Amino acid sequence: MDSIVQWFASSLGQYVSREMVVFIISMIPILELRGGLLAASLLQIPITTAIPICIAGNIIPIPFILLFINKFFQWLKMINLFRPLIETLEQRAMKKSDNVAKGEFWGLALFVGIPLPGTGAWTGSLVAALLEIKFKKAILSICVGIIIATIIMSVISYGLLGIIL
Numbered sequence: 195m196d197s198i199v200q201w202f203a204s205s206l207g208q209y210v211s212r213e214m215v216v217f218i219i220s221m222i223p224i225l226e227l228r229g230g231l232l233a234a235s236l237l238q239i240p241i242t243t244a245i246p247i248c249i250a251g252n253i254i255p256i257p258f259i260l261l262f263i264n265k266f267f268q269w270l271k272m273i274n275l276f277r278p279l280i281e282t283l284e285q286r287a288m289k290k291s292d293n294v295a296k297g298e299f300w301g302l303a304l305f306v307g308i309p310l311p312g313t314g315a316w317t318g319s320l321v322a323a324l325l326e327i328k329f330k331k332a333i334l335s336i337c338v339g340i341i342i343a344t345i346i347m348s349v350i351s352y353g354l355l356g357i358i359l
Contacts (some may be wrong), residue, residue: 216230220250232351238285249341252272267283275290291321299334302321302327302339307342315339
């Protein structure tokens with residue numbers, strides 16, 4: 195992930211501020227807040243500046259995913275070229291949905307919050323939409339997950355582990 199973050203920082207850094215680079219990285223699937231905080235640390239942005247930027251960047255796509263992804267997927271499935279890709283995405287998301295379905299609110303929050311490959315706000319939003327979790331419950335749960343991820347990634351990205359221990 196470091197090399198991806200460094201590539202974005204060097205490519206975008208020519209055109210926008212360091213803070214905007216972090217904001218954009220935080221909006222990108224897979225990288226999300228985790229990548230944003232790593233980038234902020236590498237770009238030497240103070241943690242107090244980085245956290246709100248990363249949270250905002252990670253939250254912005256979530257309502258759109260929750261509200262529109264099912265209809266967007268239905269539309270893409272009508273195009274034979276995209277059908278296999280969309281079905282694969284849905285199957286992968288549903289494979290990860292067992293724990294979310296059992297614990298719903300806290301299951302979704304932990305799924306989003308624990309920084310493992312294939313988890314995060316984007317995938318959590320997709321799972322919530324596919325499981326038809328109510329919008330308000332899903333958005334609150336995902337925001338709690340983002341806060342959990344922020345704490346974990348702040349400790350990792352800014353080397354706060356040495357201070358805590």
